[in-house]
Amino acid sequence: MEEQITGKVVAGQEFFEQPLIGNFKNIHTYKLAIEEATKEEMSLVMKNMMTGSILLGFSDLHLEIEEKESTLRVRIDGALRPACNFTPKIHKAIVSRIKLLSGLKLNIEKVPQDGRFTVVLEKPEGLEEIEIRVSTIPTAYGENIVMRVLNPKSLISLEELGLRSDLLKLFEEQAGKPNGMIIVTGPTGSGKTTTLYAFLKKIRNPEIKVITIEDPIEYHLDGITQTQIDHARGYDFASGLRSIVRQDPDAILVGEIRDLETASVALQAALTGHLVLSTLHTNNAAGTIARLQALGEIPVNIAPALNMVVAQRLVRRVCKHCGKPQKISPELYQEMLEGFKTISPKVPLPKLSEDSEILIQNEKGCEFCNFTGFKGRIALFEAIEIDDEMEDFILTCPSIPALERMAIQKGATLMKQDGYMKILEGITTIEEVRAVAG
Numbered sequence: 001m002e003e004q005i006t007g008k009v010v011a012g013q014e015f016f017e018q019p020l021i022g023n024f025k026n027i028h029t030y031k032l033a034i035e036e037a038t039k040e041e042m043s044l045v046m047k048n049m050m051t052g053s054i055l056l057g058f059s060d061l062h063l064e065i066e067e068k069e070s071t072l073r074v075r076i077d078g079a080l081r082p083a084c085n086f087t088p089k090i091h092k093a094i095v096s097r098i099k100l101l102s103g104l105k106l107n108i109e110k111v112p113q114d115g116r117f118t119v120v121l122e123k124p125e126g127l128e129e130i131e132i133r134v135s136t137i138p139t140a141y142g143e144n145i146v147m148r149v150l151n152p153k154s155l156i157s158l159e160e161l162g163l164r165s166d167l168l169k170l171f172e173e174q175a176g177k178p179n180g181m182i183i184v185t186g187p188t189g190s191g192k193t194t195t196l197y198a199f200l201k202k203i204r205n206p207e208i209k210v211i212t213i214e215d216p217i218e219y220h221l222d223g224i225t226q227t228q229i230d231h232a233r234g235y236d237f238a239s240g241l242r243s244i245v246r247q248d249p250d251a252i253l254v255g256e257i258r259d260l261e262t263a264s265v266a267l268q269a270a271l272t273g274h275l276v277l278s279t280l281h282t283n284n285a286a287g288t289i290a291r292l293q294a295l296g297e298i299p300v301n302i303a304p305a306l307n308m309v310v311a312q313r314l315v316r317r318v319c320k321h322c323g324k325p326q327k328i329s330p331e332l333y334q335e336m337l338e339g340f341k342t343i344s345p346k347v348p349l350p351k352l353s354e355d356s357e358i359l360i361q362n363e364k365g366c367e368f369c370n371f372t373g374f375k376g377r378i379a380l381f382e383a384i385e386i387d388d389e390m391e392d393f394i395l396t397c398p399s400i401p402a403l404e405r406m407a408i409q410k411g412a413t414l415m416k417q418d419g420y421m422k423i424l425e426g427i428t429t430i431e432e433v434r435a436v437a438g
C-alpha cells in the first residue's frame with residue numbers, strides 16, 4: 001500500500017521561505033496562487049510542502065479546516081506556528097492526496113484513520129528516505145490531518161544527547177550492563193523516545209539480540225527486532241512482553257509501562273538476565289518508584305530490578321548566531337548560588353560568579369533560527385543510579401522527597417540544577433528552564 005513521493009531539495013525550501021517567519025504578505029500570495037490547481041500543481045504543492053518541512057526541521061504538520069479556509073500549522077522546537085492558508089477546495093484536494101499516499105480509504109471521511117507514506121529526498125549525496133506518519137480526524141467542516149515527520153536524524157547517539165560529562169559516563173556504564181532496568185520518565189514530548197533509542201544505538205551489536213515492543217514503532221533501527229502492539233489481535237505490552245522473553249533476547253525495550261501486568265513482567269525480565277528499557281509517566285526520577293508502587297508493585301520486586309531512573313524535559317537552545325551575551329543578573333546569580341548548594345562535589349560545576357556571562361535570545365532572531373531567537377532543543381536530565389545502598393533504602397519505603405534527598409547526597413542533580421548549568425554554558429535561558437522545571 002505504501003506509496004512514495006519524491007522531491008528535489010531546493011523546491012521545498014521555497015514553499016516555506018517567507019510565510020513561516022511571519023511575513024504574512026507571502027502567505028496571501030501563496031493562497032491566491034493555488035486557489036485553483038490542476039492535478040500536476042497539487043502534486044507540486046505536496047512535494048514542496050513535504051520536502052520543505054523536512055529540510056526546515058518541522059516535527060509535525062497540522063492541516064486544519066474551518067468554515068472559510070484551512071490553515072497549515074507546523075511544529076518546530078515544540079511550538080506550533082501558522083505556515084500558510086488554503087481554500088477549502090484545495091484543502092480537500094491535499095487531504096485526498098495525503099490519504100491516497102498513505103494507503104487510507106478515500107471514501108471514509110467520518111472515521112479517524114492512520115497510515116504512513118515515505119518521502120524520498122534527492123540530495124547531492126544520494127537519496128534519503130523519510131517516513132511520515134499520518135492521522136486523520138473528522139471535524140465539522142471536513143477532515144483534519146496531522147503528519148509526524150519521522151526524520152532518522154532524530155535518532156541521535158548518547159554522546160549527542162547533550163549530557164554533562166558525569167551523566168554521559170553514567171549512561172554509558174548503564175548501557176553496558178547485562179541485566180536490570182533503565183526507566184526514562186517525563187510527559188509526552190519530553191524526548192523520552194530519543195533517549196531510549198540512543199541507548200538502543202549504544203547497545204546493539206551483532207552479538208546480542210535486542211527486541212522492542214512499541215506503540216507505534218516510530219523509527220526503524222537496523223540490527224534489532226521491532227514489534228508493534230496490536231490491540232485488535234491481543235498483542236499488548238504485557239502479552240507481547242511475555243512472548244518476547246521467550247525469544248531469547250539480551251535487551252528489551254518496552255515502549256511504556258502503564259499497568260501492573262506490564263510492570264511485573266518487565267521487572268521480572270530485568271531480574272532474570274535481561275537489560276530492560278522503558279518509560280513511565282512521572283514528574284521526577286524519584287517518583288518512579290512511587291509510581292510503580294501505585295500500579296501495585298511491591299518494593300521487594302522493584303528495588304533489585306532497577307539500575308537507573310531518569311527524568312527529562314526539553315528546553316529550547318538559544319540561537320548561536322544571534323544570541324546576546326549578557327552579565328548574569330544579581331537575582332539569577334543568587335538563585336543559582338542557592339540552587340547549587342546541594343550539588344555533590346563529584347559533579348563538574350561550571351564557574352559561577354557575579355560576573356558570569358550568559359546568553360539570552362535575540363528577540364529579532366536571524367535567518368539561521370527562522371527569526372525566533374532559538375534553534376533546536378536539548379534535554380534537562382535528572383538521573384538516579386540504583387546501587388546497593390539505594391536498593392536497601394528503597395526497601396525501607398521512603399517518601400519521594402526522602403528518596404530525592406538520598407539521591408542528591410549520592411551525587412544526583414535535579415533537572416533544575418542541570419538547567420542552571422546549561423544556562424551558564426550559554427545553551428538556554430532561565431525562562432526556558434523555569435517553564436519546564438519550575
Ligand SMILES: [Zn+2]
Pocket residue numbers: 319320321322323365366367368369370371372373374
Ligand atoms: Zn538566530
